[in-house]
Amino acid sequence: MTDSRHPEMPGDEGPDTTAAELALGVLEGEERASATRRVLSEPGFARAVDQWRDYLAQLFDLWPEIPAPDILPRIEQSIDRVSGVPTVVSAQPRGSRIWPSLAALSSVAAVGLLAILLLRPVPLPTVPQPRVSAPVAAPQPTLVASLEPDAKVGPMTVVYDQGSGTIRLTESTLARADRSAELWVIPADGTPRPLGLLQDRGGTALTLSPAVRRHLAAGATLAVSIEPLGGSKTGLPTGPVVAKGALAPV
Template sequence: MPTDFDEPADDMMAAELALGLLEGDERAVALRRMLADPAFAREVETWRLHFAQLFDLWPGVEAPEGLIERIDATLGGPGTDRRPSRLPWPLLAIASSALAACLLVIVAIRPDPAPVVFTPAPAPVERTGPVLVASLDYEKTPIASFYDPSRGSLRVAASPDIAANRVAELWVIGADGVPHSLGLLTRTATALTIPAANRARLAAGAVLAISVEPLGGSPTGLPTGPVVAKGALSSV
């Protein structure tokens, strides 16, 4: 855990993401990096835990009436004509912590330490809408996923540990409650291009699920084996 604040952190992007300070393309780049780089994901989680401990030790309290005006008067000196700041800094600190917790639902994971080769992330592009993330509950460690509607691309950070003669298949379950296959997962990270027919089903609130199927995938078009992981998509 970073404790020496006299020296710059190795990667300030991790701290900024943990505090919810990144927006737009910068946040999208950081989320993609979190899925592709286990070390970066662990650093984000380390910062999140560090900030959470600080807020536990010093919870936000309501400032006494007139306190900010007295501080401003002291800083500005006698006779200052500056308008006193009424910025609710304790509330902003709490809000930043809450936002960081929402964004980091996908980093409450312990990524597979096996080395995985990823292609460099593409340059930021103009997006037509929000991105979707989900953390799929799995018995060993949650599995993070990231969906970019503007490209129709879905990345799943890992795959369940299953027998060699079986395969993990990813499904989306929308409001109709019917599972629709999105494709088969590899043993490590998987990038899928979603067909147009399924893109509308990938929306906030829809559930991603992983089932264990025979080699080649489900022969029926519906899950035939046990569902070992699932989680709802959230817009960020």
């Protein structure tokens, strides 16, 4: 049998037992008529009555029905022996005389069962906690720049992947064989940071360190300067700037 908790009875002053008493059938007269009118006019009370009936139906399954013994003839014979009055068979069926007694016993049992149900502690329902999903970081846009050289050569296209920290430049020869072309980023603070040396052939691909990546953002300026072979030894541009352009998201 399914383990079903008995319904909670609403009320500020205490449990409202009227729904349970109506479901058990122990109300009579005006009390039963008043409870029946509440079933018709109060949807919440009607639901409570149905819940009690469903719950009590499960409890009744615990005790099988046992027919009451027919002891009325024995009682009548005992009374006749004591009083000396001959036994008179009543015209009323014996079954109809037993039912009032059984109804009284049923009412007593129903009241006892109701008291047990109301006094038994009701465990509080467990409220499932909502699952909180970890925030998903939005993908960072790719940044591009077009470096316009001062010399009469075509512009270089720069593509920076913020996810991998890789910056790529198209092929362009800006420095002589005894010089190096070095790429710089100039963020909002105006201080150039070196990114690496450019290759003369096949384009350039540089993987930047985390310390340098934080300076590359939309609006930062990229510049190429001509430095001694192997790049600047001071950490700042020492030769002329031959190309520059600003990063922008795509």
